[in-house]
Amino acid sequence: MESKYEFEKKYREQILKCSRCGFCQAVCPVYGATLRPALNARGKMLLLKEVMDGKIELNDELIETLFQCTTCANCFQNCPSGVEVPEIIKVVRKDMVKVGSCHPTFEGMNEVLKKHTNIYAEDEPEDFERERNKQAEHVYFIGCVGSYREDEATMATLDLLDRLEVNYTLIDEVCCSGVLEDVGYQINENLAKINIDLILKTGAKTVITGCPYCSRTFNNKSQYARIKEKGIKTIHITQFLQDFDFNVKTDKRVTYHDPCDLGRHCGIYEEPRNTIRKIAPNFVEMPDNRENALCCGAGGGVRGGYAKNSIAMARRRLEQAEEVGAEIVLTECNSCTHNLANAKLRKQKFKIYNTTEFINELMEEAE
Amino acid sequence: MNEKIKLALVEIVGEENYTDSLIDMVSFSYDASEHSHRPTCAVWAETADQVSEILKLSNREKIPVIPRGAGTGLSGMAVPIEGGIILDLTRMNSIVKIRIEDRLAIVQPGVVYIDLEKALSPFGFFFPPDPASGKVSTLGGNVASNAGGLKGAKYGTTRDYVLGLQVVLPDGRIMKTGSKAMKSVSGYDLTRLFVGSEGTLGVVTEITLKINPKPTATSTALATFDSLENAGGAINQIMHSGIIPSALEILGRETLAAINQNTDLNLPEVDAMLLAETDGYTREETDYQIEKVIQNFKENNAKEVKQAKTDKEVEDLWAARKSAYAVLARIKTHFVLEDVTVPMTNIAKLLKGVEEISKRHDIQIATFGHAGDGNLHPQILYDGYDPEQVRRMEEASADIFKLAIDLDGTLTGEHGIGLAKAPYMTLEHDPVAMDVMRHIKKMFDPNNILNPGKMGLEAAPGIG
Numbered sequence: 001m002e003s004k005y006e007f008e009k010k011y012r013e014q015i016l017k018c019s020r021c022g023f024c025q026a027v028c029p030v031y032g033a034t035l036r037p038a039l040n041a042r043g044k045m046l047l048l049k050e051v052m053d054g055k056i057e058l059n060d061e062l063i064e065t066l067f068q069c070t071t072c073a074n075c076f077q078n079c080p081s082g083v084e085v086p087e088i089i090k091v092v093r094k095d096m097v098k099v100g101s102c103h104p105t106f107e108g109m110n111e112v113l114k115k116h117t118n119i120y121a122e123d124e125p126e127d128f129e130r131e132r133n134k135q136a137e138h139v140y141f142i143g144c145v146g147s148y149r150e151d152e153a154t155m156a157t158l159d160l161l162d163r164l165e166v167n168y169t170l171i172d173e174v175c176c177s178g179v180l181e182d183v184g185y186q187i188n189e190n191l192a193k194i195n196i197d198l199i200l201k202t203g204a205k206t207v208i209t210g211c212p213y214c215s216r217t218f219n220n221k222s223q224y225a226r227i228k229e230k231g232i233k234t235i236h237i238t239q240f241l242q243d244f245d246f247n248v249k250t251d252k253r254v255t256y257h258d259p260c261d262l263g264r265h266c267g268i269y270e271e272p273r274n275t276i277r278k279i280a281p282n283f284v285e286m287p288d289n290r291e292n293a294l295c296c297g298a299g300g301g302v303r304g305g306y307a308k309n310s311i312a313m314a315r316r317r318l319e320q321a322e323e324v325g326a327e328i329v330l331t332e333c334n335s336c337t338h339n340l341a342n343a344k345l346r347k348q349k350f351k352i353y354n355t356t357e358f359i360n361e362l363m364e365e366a367e
Numbered sequence: 368m369n370e371k372i373k374l375a376l377v378e379i380v381g382e383e384n385y386t387d388s389l390i391d392m393v394s395f396s397y398d399a400s401e402h403s404h405r406p407t408c409a410v411w412a413e414t415a416d417q418v419s420e421i422l423k424l425s426n427r428e429k430i431p432v433i434p435r436g437a438g439t440g441l442s443g444m445a446v447p448i449e450g451g452i453i454l455d456l457t458r459m460n461s462i463v464k465i466r467i468e469d470r471l472a473i474v475q476p477g478v479v480y481i482d483l484e485k486a487l488s489p490f491g492f493f494f495p496p497d498p499a500s501g502k503v504s505t506l507g508g509n510v511a512s513n514a515g516g517l518k519g520a521k522y523g524t525t526r527d528y529v530l531g532l533q534v535v536l537p538d539g540r541i542m543k544t545g546s547k548a549m550k551s552v553s554g555y556d557l558t559r560l561f562v563g564s565e566g567t568l569g570v571v572t573e574i575t576l577k578i579n580p581k582p583t584a585t586s587t588a589l590a591t592f593d594s595l596e597n598a599g600g601a602i603n604q605i606m607h608s609g610i611i612p613s614a615l616e617i618l619g620r621e622t623l624a625a626i627n628q629n630t631d632l633n634l635p636e637v638d639a640m641l642l643a644e645t646d647g648y649t650r651e652e653t654d655y656q657i658e659k660v661i662q663n664f665k666e667n668n669a670k671e672v673k674q675a676k677t678d679k680e681v682e683d684l685w686a687a688r689k690s691a692y693a694v695l696a697r698i699k700t701h702f703v704l705e706d707v708t709v710p711m712t713n714i715a716k717l718l719k720g721v722e723e724i725s726k727r728h729d730i731q732i733a734t735f736g737h738a739g740d741g742n743l744h745p746q747i748l749y750d751g752y753d754p755e756q757v758r759r760m761e762e763a764s765a766d767i768f769k770l771a772i773d774l775d776g777t778l779t780g781e782h783g784i785g786l787a788k789a790p791y792m793t794l795e796h797d798p799v800a801m802d803v804m805r806h807i808k809k810m811f812d813p814n815n816i817l818n819p820g821k822m823g824l825e826a827a828p829g830i831g
Contacts, residue, residue: 016700016751020399021692022439026481026502035411035457036391037438043394050393061389080693 007092008052014088015052017081018045024075024085029295030068030302033312039065041075041085048092058092060101066092067103068309070302071182072260072295089300090182097184105305106183113188117174118144126151128158128170136169138240139204141195141218143211144175145334153337156357157210157237163363164244168208171198176224178217183301192223200230207234210356212261212268212333236262237356238272238332246279248362254280255326256355257317257340258293259333272332272355279359280328286320294320296331298339314343322348330355372428376410376452379420384411384458395435395453399500401703401751402443402786406433409453415533415541415572418454422570422816423539425452431819432537434566436477436508439500441704442785444512444565448820454570456507462486463573471530471547472576476507483576493581495522498781499692507571513563515781520739521613521646522579524781526562533573534561537812547575560807565783566818568811582646585613586657587675589684590664591637598639599715601667602738605643606711608663610656613646615739619718621725622691622733622746629694632687637670639718641738642688691735692746698731701751703764703787707771708742708780720770721745728763730756742780768794784822792823 003009024041025031031040038047044065050056071086079085096102112121126147140161146154161168173195177188199207207227209215218224218234227234256276262268269290277283288294297303297313318340321329329352331337341352353361377385386392387408396403407430412418425432431451438445447453460477467490474483480494480501487493497516498504504514510532515524531545545551545558561568592598598617605615618626618640627634634640641664645656657674664672675681696702709717718734721743725732736743747763749756768778768791778788778795793801801823808815808824819825 013700017697019696019702020397021500021696022399022437022503023500025437025439026479035460037455038388038390038394040394043390046397047390047393056389056393064388065390081696082693 003052005051005058005092005095007048007088007095010091011084011088012052014083015045015048018042018049018083019081020046021080023078023080027074027078027292029070029072029074029297029313029316030309032316033297033309039068044069044085044089045083048088058096058099058101063096063101063103066096067106067183068302068306069300070260070295070297070313071300073264074292074295077264077291093182093184102184103301103305106185106301109183109304110180110185113175113177113180113191117191118148119175119179120144120148122148125172128155130158130170132170132172133198133201134169135203136167137205138166138168139171139199139202139207140168141173141207141209141214142170143209143214143334145338146210149338150334150354153334153354153357154210156360157354160356160360160363163360169202169204171195171202173198176214176217178213178221179301181221187217187221187223189223196224196226199227199232205232207232208237208240209234210237210334212236212259212266213335216261216265236268236332238262238268238275241356242271242274246359246363248279248359248366250280250328250362251282252280252327253282253284253325254328254330255284255286255321255324256289257286257296257329257331257336258290259331259336260293260295260299262332263293264291276330276355279362284324284326286324288320296336296339298335303339310339311343314339315345318343318348321350326350328353328358330358372424372430373408375424376408376421379417379424380410380412384413396446398438398440398443398445400441400443400446400785400787401701402446402448404446404448405450406447406453407450409455411455411458413458415535418535418570418572419539419541421452421454422535422537425816426537426539426814429814429816431816433818434507434511434570436505436511437479437500437503439504440508440512440785441706441782442779442787444783444785444818444821446786448786456570457505459572465490467492469547470549470578472578474506474574474576476505476510476571476574478506480504480506480509487578488581491581492578494528494576494578496525496528499689506574506576510562510571510574511564511566512783513781515740515742517614517616517737519737519742519781520615521611526559528577529558529562529574530577531575532558532561532571534569534571536569537814537817541572542569545575549577563783565785565821567808567821567824568817570817582613583648584650584653585644585646586650586653587642587644587681587684588657588661588664588673589640589642590661590669590672591635592639592641592668593637593670595638595715595718597668598641601641601664601669602711602714604663604667605660608659610645610659612643612656612660612739614642614644615737616642616688617714617718617736617738617743618642618688618691619734621731622695622735625694625698625733626687626690629697630687630690632683634687635671642684688735695733695746695748699748699750701749703747703760705745705747705764705767706742706780706782707745707767707776707778708740709771709774709776711738711741713774713776714738714741714743717743717771717774717776721767724763724766724770728759728766730759730763732763740780741776765791786821789821789823
């Protein structure tokens with residue numbers, strides 16, 4: 001009999017291959033923050049196994065764990081059986097929405113994106129004092145967090161692009177809506193169309209995104225395939241900046257936090273480090289870095305749905321920055337910057353920046 | 368859980384440390400074995416006093432209590448087979464004290480093995496047992512199961528390092544065993560009784576561990592053999608040679624083939640591969656030892672012998688060995704990982720016997736393990752949704768246990784009895800020994816509330 005659930009049709013074999021060894025517990029950020037095994041990847045796979053065995057149903061009781069995964073993929077990275085937990089979670093969340101068991105926050109997010117252009121339902125976009133929708137070589141696509149929550153970082157990034165004389169334009173961008181795919185819904189096709197049309201109008205050959213997640217969405221999701229088909233490349237700003245020389249240096253002790261969306265999901269580890277080493281000879285790694293990096297706790301909708309645990313995850317990451325005596329914590333994702341900054345304790349004296357913002361500050365000081 | 372007991376538990380641990388929600392009950396039903404059963408509720412304890420209050424309550428109300436660490440056990444030890452209260456100890460996770468001068472560390476049971484390793488490393492010390500699940504498993508779980516690991520050949524198992532314990536007994540009394548001194552013959556060795564007791568006698572709330580200085584140099588070599596007899600011969604000769612390798616691992620043909628199918632390591636598909644590591648404080652010292660080992664390999668008709676020369680080569684070799692469990696886990700939907708252990712002279716016979724059992728029951732069994740201490744891991748691979756395969760798996764398991772006992776061995780070297788091997792206890796232990804064990808259990812836990820259903824202790828006539 002064919003299963004009524006998509007997750008089972010697609011991932012039955014994989015879920016059964018979870019050998020329950022529990023190795024994911026060593027790296028799952030939600031488990032690390034809560035020490036509650038039901039929230040670990042193994043706990044989630046066991047629930048799905050029991051659903052497949054007909055012992056329990058997908059229902060509201062499962063929301064707390066199935067919607068509490070940052071999709072950071074550290075479990076997959078360390079799984080001896082190769083179980084692709086984040087992908088399974090994304091599909092089962094869609095099944096949950098279908099049976100009417102969705103987390104209210106994400107139901108709200110989906111509704112917001114039907115009426116508004118961004119996840120925060122802010123109707124007055126920041127114009128960043130720049131003309132939009134120009135003809136240009138590059139489109140700089142900011143993303144929701146950069147537009148509405150980390151706008152200072154974004155302003156600094158744009159100043160940096162100007163200093164480097166990059167020929168770019170902003171567009172009247174709307175949420176890429178990729179996040180909806182992670183929390184049980186689908187990309188909003190209307191929003192996708194607005195973004196694509198605006199990008200095509202500029203005649204640009206490259207879209208540079210400030211947000212690694214937007215970059216993944218443009219590159220991987222069928223709703224955005226038109227961008228690639230038109231010969232336009234989408235890259236994250238860290239990939240764009242690696243060929244520049246900045247001619248500034250700091251002697252501060254700098255560390256780097258790998259965003260999951262850039263690192264484990266795209267394998268981009270060296271580009272940001274190459275750039276940072278140019279400006280910060282006193283670079284130091286945190287104990288867990290690259291493919292082993294701890295998650296900041298913001299992804300997969302967890303910051304919206306489970307703020308307290310999300311902050312607890314960010315705190316664990318910042319403890320590592322403290323441990324290596326960093327004075328500056330750099331990252332390449334506005335969402336990470338935002339969550340880490342929110343979690344920083346007063347006693348922690350380091351500063352947290354987007355790499356672009358930090359470079360711009362150094363260049364400003366040098367002038 | 369009935370409302371009165373629930374309220375009493377909440378009173379002890381606080382609302383946030385009590386749960387009976389479905390998601391927790393499902394996840395607490397399992398460990399890393401094939402067994403499962405739902406508990407009634409779970410609590411997270413944070414102090415020995417809380418543990419004491421929980422046990423007093425359960426003892427009075429006759430409710431099972433199942434102490435739990437990381438749940439990485441492979442024998443069903445932490446599965447609440449009769450329901451009851453899961454007592455999760457992972458939040459008692461402080462390293463209380465490291466006393467390098469006294470060569471000891473005092474820890475709470477919820478400390479993860481690797482966290483102690485990280486804390487000791489700056490001092491150049493380590494806690495040697497090195498279980499494969501050390502990134503996740505808790506020291507309390509290591510003590511309860513007397514965990515071993517790759518370095519057992521030279522360094523032994525958890526038991527060899529536990530100097531003393533704080534234990535809460537089923538009636539709620541708190542007891543201290545052992546000593547902070549390096550040696551002690553003061554009274555019965557209660558510490559050793561509790562190590563490996565699988566949470567059936569008391570709940571460990573503090574552990575005093577002996578720690579070792581960590582050797583700084585190692586040498587690694589491998590050899591392949593066309594026959595199990597030759598590999599066995601090499602193991603015997605190494606044991607004679609006076610060298611004690613820090614690891615001496617064996618990989619059988621099925622395991623080598625599986626690794627090759629899933630990686631690009633290109634291992635030779637021979638009857639057996641042996642992998643040896645020697646450790647010490649200088650390369651001269653470890654090389655001297657490994658040369659002796661290599662000589663023993665050669666004298667036993669090794670087909671290929673190789674010493675790893677670079678860090679990369681060493682890393683690749685251990686990666687191959689450590690990948691065994693994972694690549695085998697991917698082959699079928701289900702597997703059982705056994706840990707039968709025999710005197711080293713019988714390793715080759717055990718390997719050969721397992722191969723025959725595999726053929727006889729027409730079921731895939733891949734074997735690897737710790738040749739240096741006689742501990743093998745036959746991994747039986749099967750489809751758990753096919754009753755016929757389940758039956759063949761069970762028959763093969765039983766035959767492996769019989770074989771190990773016939774070879775002067777034991778059912779379990781490092782995973783414990785739990786539920787998986789409970790039916791076979793009487794195969795290994797004579798009626799007198801079983802009787803003594805049952806009396807010990809009865810004395811500590813007359814109401815049988817602590818981890819009931821484990822270790823085959825309940826089938827006793829006359830003791831109930």
